[in-house]
Amino acid sequence: MTLGEGVQLVTFVVLSLMAIGFALGVVWAPSIVYSGFLLGGVFLSMAGLYLLLNADFVAAAQVLIYVGAVNVLILFAIMLVNRRYNFAPLKLGWLRNGVTAVVCLGLFALLAAMAFDTPWELQPIQPLSSVLVMGGHFFSDYLLPFELASVLLLMALIGAIVLARREFAAPQAGEGDLSLLERARPQFESATETEAELVSTR
16 A cells, blocks of 8 residues: 555545544534534535545535535524424334334445445546536536526525515514514614604604
């Protein structure tokens, strides 16, 4: 094993342990906000693994789309609609947890057996940047789907802005029981109207 192979192996082990640790933190974190932040750590660890495979375009897309867009959107939705619910304990909850653990362990054992039994063929990697290849396909063969995806993202952005600026009527419940979107927004009078009222009272 050369020095380069040793560095790659150590980097792979570190990134894999980071991804597994962050994923367990997403499931076991006591706060959903912490789970959202730990999910960003999972995405970054996966981007590092893509870099080890010389998939630089996929790694950049992982960081820009999943970390920069999807994860930020999840955190924004969690913090915006921060309602608390009191969940009643489930009947036979221990049985459900046991069945879930058995299924997860069985799936892990199946994937591990498939990974060890598969005859992996190691081939030399061609020194060609995937950014050039995929960029050429995006703007030649897949130009129309690429533009349609851009239009759909723009429509989603406009819809999010409309929903965020929507006026909500004040319900009968108290302010403390409502989320941020459900609370009534205060109406402020303009400076000209205030000055006109002062002049009329004089």
